[in-house]
Amino acid sequence: MFTPATADQRFVLDHIVGIGELAESERFAAASSDVVDAVLDGVGQLAEGEWAPLNRAGDTVGAKWTPEGVVMPDGFVKAYHDYVEGGWGTIGVAEEFGGQGLPFAIQTAVLDTLGGANMSFALAPTLTVGAIEALAHHGSPEQQALYLPHLATGEWTGTMNLTEPQAGSDVGALRSSAKPLGDGKWSIKGTKIFISFGDHDMAPNIVHLVLARTPDAPAGTKGISLFLVPKYRLNADGTPGDFNDVRVVSIEHKMGLHGSPTCVLSFGDNDDCIGELIGGEFGGIRAMFTMMNNARLNVGLQGVQIAERATQTAVGYARERIQSARAGSTSRESVAIIEHPDVRRMLLRMKAQTQAARALVYLAAAQVDRAALGEAGAQDRLEILTPLAKAHGTDIGCEVTSLGIQVHGGMGYIEETGAAQLFREARITPIYEGTNGIQAADLVGRKLGLANGAVFAQLIADMRAEAEDQGLITLIDTCEEIGRGLMTLDADDKLAASYPFLTMLSTAVCGWLMERQGRIAATSDGDPAFLAMKTAAARFYVAQIVPEAMGLKAAATAKADVLYSIPAETFAA
């Protein structure tokens, strides 16, 4: 039903992340080869044995709102508890905060496996990671001491409270308020929407990180501060005590991801919701970006998760479903549909895209670790890769789950095969944590121009230095040319071209990483079946998917004028 992609994860950790090199540092010395294997295998057992079997109930039963709070489907509380007990939440958290201090890239692999088993469920730990990051970077020592150990284990979960009905992509439009009570306490009031795991029954406390406005704050993003608002206030001994006036008003009726309650939260209905500042007043946006940047990688990773699951499901079905003789064959015997060329094309494309997305997201994750080690250029590389990992990883998740339905034929449209659930769930990922359009805007508006274009130039140079396939080299050259041109354009033209350019550049990066993996696989010792599949997937990616991206050149160099040649009022004509 679900098999953790341990072999591919390990291969990518070795050859894309450079986990061996990371483990040579003092900081990540614990990430020895044995430990890495033990982590991948251990979380794989939890995911396969306990999380994956709950995936369907997450969808069909789903999280339920009750007046006492949100109730998870049967089995989730125990499965979450076993995750906490196994120490899987602590993998990437610094030792000083109660974690194991392993690389972020290893934590990425852990979430990859958990989310492959059950994407909606894995969102709970994913969000907790965001809260940990924000507190680790911006919290006071007291806050860190009180909250981080409980968040690190996952005993308590974390949430991110940004969105309000009028403030979605435009977070600066938010209206939730914080009034000073003295003693560093603030009275929080406001309604937040789209809060994933905003409430549930798996943890004795939930730590809400809430963006709000202090009195007389300037308008827009500059006037926003971040507050720590626990569901239950802490007693003197640090245990959860009184209810903190955070009510879950309702949960959304979504197309999928029913295992993840998407909450409307009301803070301070009874004027009794108390929060503390995280970082300084008006430091909210900075803290939010700390939280969101890793969250963006983790959402890109959701694309990998759901693509992996969809590919496995489709391969399994295609091997068992017998239908029609093979065209051109002398035998008139019906064969498993995996034998038909177009079905194989879909399956190999699914494999290739899934592996490519994994390589892209893990490469970005590795930069988090390399930046932590102070490696020159790593932070910059992380900055430019983040929108690619988020947007392209999730686009691939959507494409692969759609192919997964197609491989199933009519059965793909019937809910019982599970292919439909994956397709429905994937579709949220290009939207949340900054829509993919926002990622594209970030790429052309901020990231291309970092260090006057030197960060982009270095990425291009690194790809070009290694690329061998002529089609891949052409794509890299074209991305360079288009990227340089984009920097000189005005906002409208830049943005009109942003999404096609993001896809081109992401494909170039994936092509670079897939070609490298194919080269290594061809001369590696190891499981011959895995290496043969890697070789085929790499070959397919470079030969067939890389050239596709060149087809976007016209769109990535088009100007905005055609878009504005009709006024908004007559757009429906």
Next chain:
Amino acid sequence: MFTPATADQRFVLDHIVGIGELAESERFAAASSDVVDAVLDGVGQLAEGEWAPLNRAGDTVGAKWTPEGVVMPDGFVKAYHDYVEGGWGTIGVAEEFGGQGLPFAIQTAVLDTLGGANMSFALAPTLTVGAIEALAHHGSPEQQALYLPHLATGEWTGTMNLTEPQAGSDVGALRSSAKPLGDGKWSIKGTKIFISFGDHDMAPNIVHLVLARTPDAPAGTKGISLFLVPKYRLNADGTPGDFNDVRVVSIEHKMGLHGSPTCVLSFGDNDDCIGELIGGEFGGIRAMFTMMNNARLNVGLQGVQIAERATQTAVGYARERIQSARAGSTSRESVAIIEHPDVRRMLLRMKAQTQAARALVYLAAAQVDRAALGEAGAQDRLEILTPLAKAHGTDIGCEVTSLGIQVHGGMGYIEETGAAQLFREARITPIYEGTNGIQAADLVGRKLGLANGAVFAQLIADMRAEAEDQGLITLIDTCEEIGRGLMTLDADDKLAASYPFLTMLSTAVCGWLMERQGRIAATSDGDPAFLAMKTAAARFYVAQIVPEAMGLKAAATAKADVLYSIPAETFAA
């Protein structure tokens, strides 16, 4: 909420279908310009006023199975009755069978509008059309006299019963049986699955067309015969009488299209199900193709329908949703999101793709009429366009509904906006009536080689003669080169390349038709808003979507070897 795309339909009827030319024939003399406008407006009123408001209940309430049969949601029975009363079912049916004898292209426009309002509902008339075609071409005079007048009005509905659990794409594997009872009657026995509108409460009778095997029939498709099996047998006066032992066992739990009951039908549980042959024994496949060919166009049309609805929904939302100031603007005022370049890009792409799909499907529909008039080459043109219309029309439906969700941002994932419903519903269309992979196989396996390639060559020549844009000409030339090459390949290589090639050729045809429309719009009198939008959509299509298809050249010329470089057994590695 839904506005019939009357202006675009009329434009396409005029400039792609050549409705004026058709109306010059004796056969279609009734299709005068006034009549065309009256039909488009009239069905538009029914669709907008009565069918569109039921679309949401079709999804949320859905058709329900009961022991007495399938019950439609409130309002459907009346809305269907008004469709019958309005005479909308009779549009394309020959006058000798009680119809109005208008061109198939006009019927296409009628279904376009009805399905845009309510795609799942419009499947009922769509299937009835298939039954009418089969009876009109292959039925006996008695069968035609008894059944066609009731089917023509839609008073009775029709179904197509092909699929069995072990016989999906491989229809030749079916096992339902027919035993002769004498007097031209046959005892039918078997279970059929995936029968759209296999049962419902909107009509006093349902005419099932059932593929089954007669005793000692040869294996495979050659041994299949088509039977007419009414739900209620006809009395001597032709009215529905005794129940004919056709039970609806269950309906499927699908990802969408809940307004269309997908039935498991059991024929002859009590050995009391009586059918009649349609056409000769073993003539089932031929009759089925008559039924399916037009059905394929009508499913391609569903792509147009759902894309139209999704585009309207997204444009409406994007005009109302206020979020963020426009980048690069001096004003910091938030604007409607339709003002942001990447949102506009999505919306214009949706418009362009929807219009392109409409032009492609209507062009194919026009060939049905031209073939009926005996126009040289029309039947051949229809043959080669059918897989393109079905597959590419539905691929566009999926793409456009996905973009529709993205334009809505987080709200797109919440069911209440309706964007999610459209996305879920579109996803069936690349699967049924022959998966799009089957369409691609049909294109490269049968259609390219028609008349030794002359049919394909003529299509290429016609496009080249009119195309002006260099990018479009390049695509046409490339399609020609690839198509010629494909004809010489073995089955595996041909099929491995089939889907990318189908997309390329479809895009070339769409580019040809969109360029033509843009050229005409630039010099036409008419609604300036419509003409400006058509011009922009055409410009966008030719400049940005046509070049994308060139990116598929590598895949369309790749061989199958990479697909078979790993054995099926290790594909999951």
